[in-house]
Amino acid sequence: MQACGVIVEYNPFHNGHDYHLHKAKQTAGADCIIAVMSGNFLQRGEPAIVDKFSRAKMAIDQGTDIVIELPYSSTVQHSDLFAEGAITLLNELQVSSVCFGSELGTIAPFLHTYHSYKNNETLFYQTLKEQLSLGVSYPKASEYAYQSINIDFNETLDLTKPNNILGFSYIKAIKSINPIIQPFTIKRKQSDYHDKHLTTPYASATSIRHQLLNEAIISQQIQETMPERTADRLKNYHETAGTWHHWEDYFSLLQYRVLTMDTQGLAEIHGVDEGLENRLIKTAKNATSFQNWMDNLKSKRYTQTRLQRMFTHLLTNTSKKTMNQLQQQPFPYIRLLGLSEQGRAYLNHTKKERTVPIFTQFSKPDSLMMEVEERVSNAYYAILAPHIRKNMRKQEFEPPYRG
């Protein structure tokens, strides 16, 4: 049996994802699709609009065979760490190929850029480091670094575009973890990541979230951007939880936390670097909304994405020390969120080749990673009503969804 891996957030699942899923399976000639999915918080440092359990069900509904969770310590990170975590897990599950979406739809420019980068890695990191030390933001600094090794975004691969950055990180991770894995890419059907305008039937997840947050119900227009069962899952979650998850809902918790901490405590939180602790306390006092706080914090050095990640670590109370400990050890387990019949057959078939245990159910945390995952879930559900969040939290210990 052959598996193709995909790396997803499904925030929420939509027609573009559905297209990618089936096209990937077909192109790879795979028996089975394995998705590594971000949990309740996402790579760019945002709460997912609905929880990971609902999003895993959406994936299984539409033909994904196995959904596993990318641990928190790999998810809320810049693209290289994110990719490294995801490819490590897919490799552990013996995938033959990895397929990602991109604007270009061809793998050659990625591989070409990779070889240029690999031949000039020392110079690349030297420039990157220099730029960062000058107070330039990470995205901008890496743009300069690519320029320094003569990679021209106009001619090859535009590495300022989010999907290209991610794709390129996947390539680097594959080459470093297991070059036997075949990377390929499919041209995205949906519009740009940043596009807030909803188009049907293919809309960006950003535009769908934008619309969802503005509407109490799931409108006909939103329904046209996603499979019917996905819309039902969304509806169900909203009915149960009473809300979508959105940064603004976490504002009071975040502000409360910052305004009851001293600068020393703040500086221990992962992502609170370079004196950000003072700026955080100062801006917290006058903030009246998350966006308002963000606007007062943002600068050339601190991009919105970087600040969002920092807020995620603050919300989940994740320290530098904890993050370090997690990153220095191999994953102690793989968390299975959902699987199809085919997925079960695949897991049985590849059982002997795995070194990391697959957990389907937990009794209580017996590793630091599981402790952190539980705290992260607790923080995610904290905005819901007491009885509801109590039930939601319990899912962390339940077996995976079987499609």
Add this chain to the structure above:
Amino acid sequence: MQACGVIVEYNPFHNGHDYHLHKAKQTAGADCIIAVMSGNFLQRGEPAIVDKFSRAKMAIDQGTDIVIELPYSSTVQHSDLFAEGAITLLNELQVSSVCFGSELGTIAPFLHTYHSYKNNETLFYQTLKEQLSLGVSYPKASEYAYQSINIDFNETLDLTKPNNILGFSYIKAIKSINPIIQPFTIKRKQSDYHDKHLTTPYASATSIRHQLLNEAIISQQIQETMPERTADRLKNYHETAGTWHHWEDYFSLLQYRVLTMDTQGLAEIHGVDEGLENRLIKTAKNATSFQNWMDNLKSKRYTQTRLQRMFTHLLTNTSKKTMNQLQQQPFPYIRLLGLSEQGRAYLNHTKKERTVPIFTQFSKPDSLMMEVEERVSNAYYAILAPHIRKNMRKQEFEPPYRG
């Protein structure tokens, strides 16, 4: 000029307090009454129903000349530490006498009990320590300790009653800090501390709070238990804040905090002792309200009052280390919350005898104590709407109310 000191919480101010205030001034033959008042959290580990600024105004309205704040590190503590802090401040302000309310209304039993206790102090603390180490609660252990030195509550002073415990602690503090201060006591007009039934015109603060929390408006019956201006102050606060302050309102913040901490972090919080950190995390998961959580935490060893104090330190994120630092240094300043014309004259008159500066307004925290006071206020107001809490927090830096 002569001043008489009173130690108060005014939660809220009522006819019994009004009676005590005027009777104390008259009996002491004092020119001026100085009240040391608990801030936003109270001795028994509860949020005050309205904030300290409103409560200080109530006190000045009714004839108190000076209202100063008892710092957090002295307030949310057992009666001996509470009394020590209050008497230290009153002594600094050169009071000639201290007057407290009691069931008995005569000072002799307090002084008699004090002498018996003083003559057998070693045995007293030996028994207390023994009992505590056996897992007996603090109130119960001190009852045994008094028995061990032949103090019979039926014959002398019932030291199981909250007001007598406090009164006795004031006597001990006066004797140790400055025995020249004259203690005296006035028989309480209002019913018992624990009485939840509202009686007019003299009702206990407990019964008034109970009624306030059950009613959206301030009923005629409640108005009859307090001066008219006090009722107006209450009404004003409720209209501005949109709520009374009550433990239940803090449940979500507390649960969020505990469910995003590890046991090590919890054990660093002041009041989280003897393995309480494990019990806290375990009970937090299933709690659906503050009372429900409390019911599952309470035991012979952990009384409700002790647990409430612990919850206050958790809410305000006050560590053992911080509390230790605060208690090992003299008060860096005295915080003035309100004063009358007469109060101002008294402060001018006694200026030269003071060693601790009186602060009337702050720019930004320049001492650990002020940092803590600010965090405590931030936690107190955290349950209000964003714009409201922002304005409320600013009062921390404003000059005192002048009556």
